[in-house]
Amino acid sequence: MENLLSPVILFFILGGLAAFARSDLTIPETLSKTLSLYLMAAIGLKGGVLIASNGFTLDLLFAGTAGLLLSFLLPILAFAILRSFGKLDTVNAAAVSAHYGSVSVVTFITANQVLSDKGMAPAGYMIAVLALMETPAIISGLFLAKRGSTLSFQPNSDLLRETLLNGSIVLLTGSFIIGIIIGKDGFEPIAPVFETGFTGLLCLFLLDMGLLAVRRLRNARSLTLRLVILGIAFPIINGLIGTIIGAAVGLDVGTTTALAMLAASASYIAVPAAMRLALPKADAGLYLAMSLAITFPFNVIIGIPLFNQIAIYMVQLWS
Amino acid sequence: MENLLSPVILFFILGGLAAFARSDLTIPETLSKTLSLYLMAAIGLKGGVLIASNGFTLDLLFAGTAGLLLSFLLPILAFAILRSFGKLDTVNAAAVSAHYGSVSVVTFITANQVLSDKGMAPAGYMIAVLALMETPAIISGLFLAKRGSTLSFQPNSDLLRETLLNGSIVLLTGSFIIGIIIGKDGFEPIAPVFETGFTGLLCLFLLDMGLLAVRRLRNARSLTLRLVILGIAFPIINGLIGTIIGAAVGLDVGTTTALAMLAASASYIAVPAAMRLALPKADAGLYLAMSLAITFPFNVIIGIPLFNQIAIYMVQLWS
Amino acid sequence: MENLLSPVILFFILGGLAAFARSDLTIPETLSKTLSLYLMAAIGLKGGVLIASNGFTLDLLFAGTAGLLLSFLLPILAFAILRSFGKLDTVNAAAVSAHYGSVSVVTFITANQVLSDKGMAPAGYMIAVLALMETPAIISGLFLAKRGSTLSFQPNSDLLRETLLNGSIVLLTGSFIIGIIIGKDGFEPIAPVFETGFTGLLCLFLLDMGLLAVRRLRNARSLTLRLVILGIAFPIINGLIGTIIGAAVGLDVGTTTALAMLAASASYIAVPAAMRLALPKADAGLYLAMSLAITFPFNVIIGIPLFNQIAIYMVQLWS
Amino acid sequence: MVVTTPRKKIEILIDRPLMKRLRQITKDVELSGYTVFDAIGGEGGQGRWRDDQVTGGAGSKVLFISILNEEKAKEFLTAIEPLLDEYGLLVTVSTVEVIRADRF
């Protein structure tokens, strides 16, 4: 509950309400783009610096493998459900499923904030896991889409390159590496921008996310009730799977929750861009609405505290 | 005088001089939009946090009522003068008068800075008063415009909704409420962005305001000498009324000055947008030039120190 | 070497690599514009505040004169080489040479960072020298271009005005003066934005510069091997001249290095804009590629540490 | 050989805040669609302007473009005609060839 009273969440709600009330409040596109680039760089640096001081651990290996597998396999489950219960055609089901296999950086960041406030900060290497989970789901998604509408039109390898070189992934990974190189001391001079300012700027970004989410919801023609249900069911299912695996491989509560949120979250940066290219026939309005307008708010408001509780329970269980 | 030597004012002057010398210095639109959103959020949060710690007082009730009345009534006076001495037609007189009944957030913010530096920081609830004063003047303005050019074309209620839901008002009020909810402790993590960075970013915004003001002045075809005179007379008249009322209801010097500046200032965010919609026949170039290019600079450079002096005198008088 | 491990340089390299790998990472135009305005204001203020506390010295006179002469004369040397070895026609040779006479603010800023980290911070007045060196080279360049293609079309004086009033120059000089006026105490409230945040924001800007540099290189049709060679030879030659003069007039190591970097650097803000206006026939793709894609990276990565070493040696020599 | 069919292209330069009014009209006459572009400045009888979003966009303009068939074009023009002076609209109509003409 007190999660809801953090400024970050409150600004998200403010954005949602403003859009809901049809206020003309808008965050300039460049600002949101800037903020999302900033968050990528900041979180990347943070992770790198943490690794630099704590070093690599076996846990990273476990969590990394778990993350990779989740990103590869979750889309298959989602695809099946989207086809059957969701009543979507192959292409759209494949496109949507890829989003749920991949991750939402901002959901992760928000979880990170909340957990840190509770003194359960996840391990720094989870940011590496975050980066690892971005793309495999895209490959699974394309594999599920089978038929090569555009694939005929351009080689798969080409697309894979484009996906791996997606701007935000490059910035995230690059900053992560820079963080490892510069370490705690090298980070100090830039900390005022990338650390001290973080929470405040995150508020502005979530204000925008609130606006975007509700506006997307309003303009999403092809969103059926069944799909709305799945937009909530997927994070629950995937989050649970994430929590179980996290606890199973022996991660601490914070880190387990983080893994759960990675599994539960749906991408709305790297994957949509990739799907637009690889499966242009798929309805962008649909997958963006599901990941951005339904799953994201659910995770930020309900998912984080929920999976944190479950994680606490699970971790006890296993130890 | 030392008011003039604060970096905030100096950047405003720099902007003015640059535009005056026809330098091609321009602040990207998105940046100014971003800064104005930032200032709204920051000032809103500040007010809310102050309320959270000081609680509501009777003064708020007094100041609030005073503010509402001023916003409702000042346009009527202005309208009369604009019609007679200003030689404006009904529509334009009404549109302009609405601006002077409403308030300029940045003038208020600048006054706030200057007063705080002098150790006379206005009470936090004045930010609530600021929000209260944004819209009533618009209603008076439309009332004065009587004839329903577009009003026929779309219901008044609709327009009122649009005005109350103006992006900046929503952000200001929303942040104010968030401030109240999170209070001093919740504000701490975001303070680096919304408090520490405030003055510096205000400098950049005022640099842009300086540019905008002079460029508007240069491109304002319909601006007559009489209207220029009124652009200076209005803040003086309204500011005096504000000071008297403030002192009368027993506000302290800082708070009285703040009320005076609210009365003296003219809106250039919420009202222009509303007027463009409600009275499209009114000349936007005219009301923007008056509020932004004449009254704003006057208030920032002369008005603030002037009314501060008067307030000091008045408050003594009444106590 | 440890120069290469500073976050600022690492982000520059990251940008370069991203563009090289054809990642779609892009920094919104408005953000880069904003950052470059910010850097101008921040460096200007810094210089002014330093002058305010240290006062003017004879050194400033020496360094200033040296800077002016360099800016006026370096283009002549460059022009000769560009015509002969570079095989460029008059107009293009003139346009390019103007860039090398003028200065790159960001190269200077980066040098400043690196030197300060090494405890050899250049004197504050070098920022005045920086401002002084921006424009003379443009006059030399136009003089070299002789033939009055557009000069017929518009008076020289007009162009000179436009150049001196170039936005970034006005902002730099204006902030410098503001810095002198407000001094150390007046600067304090805005220091969080213009000082504390500086290095972090510089990282973001250099990330963008890395992207721009490599993309320019890729799209530069008219860039020959000979011109690439000159893009590296010029900074070495000019930097050496700068170091010698700096040491000769008795500047300390840090300040000498700064003067060297001013001489070695090529403008990509004020001069390109001026050349586009004055010599539209000159190939913008060419001079931007040389100054931004070859000389800038060379200076930032190799030039700074190199000339710092040479300066250390030279200064010893003369004392 | 790709077949193309002539359609009308209506372009309207309008103040940003008035866009929502224009949008209402597109709903009323049931246009198949439209696209909006940002203008950064201009000059005319009432003087010069630059895009300026501080003032709630009151000082900035956008370009509204819609491709439609002859009848809809007539209908749409008739609907906006009364607002021309009041809103200070700049309206141009031209003919363009489109592929997949049926969607318009």
Added chain:
Amino acid sequence: MVVTTPRKKIEILIDRPLMKRLRQITKDVELSGYTVFDAIGGEGGQGRWRDDQVTGGAGSKVLFISILNEEKAKEFLTAIEPLLDEYGLLVTVSTVEVIRADRF
């Protein structure tokens, strides 16, 4: 008296991420050049959209414009025709007069 020659003007409204595909085609058919503009929003059969760069531009569109001669125009249209539905392109062709016709 300035001489002008008629040329074709092809305008394509396309999703930002698909631009790189379209660019590939311009290379294949060897267009002399093109220019790109940013669209800020619109509405159509699939609903409303606003420029939205957070989502990797998946939700934003740009306008591609190229001036070319009759033959190139035919060639180019034939090349993009198959992508029309898949990419949801909005294509218009019109005739404009140009100076220095040889460059196109």
Added chain:
Amino acid sequence: MVVTTPRKKIEILIDRPLMKRLRQITKDVELSGYTVFDAIGGEGGQGRWRDDQVTGGAGSKVLFISILNEEKAKEFLTAIEPLLDEYGLLVTVSTVEVIRADRF
């Protein structure tokens, strides 16, 4: 039934810094008005470009559009013709129908 009259539409793609020169010409030939739009990128004989405002806009272009009558169009074209090559302008002329033709 709304009456429309044919007018000329002149579009010029020009480097941002040169805009002030072009504006001077609009003053000289006394154009009734013009509107400017931002281009975000393109490709041509001299290679590719993207909007790039760091370099004082030297690397970015804008689209200048003016609606005018036959005579003014001739006059304006004659005035810019000498600058075509030097400024690397891309100029197109087309015919559009306008309402309230008198203002142009």
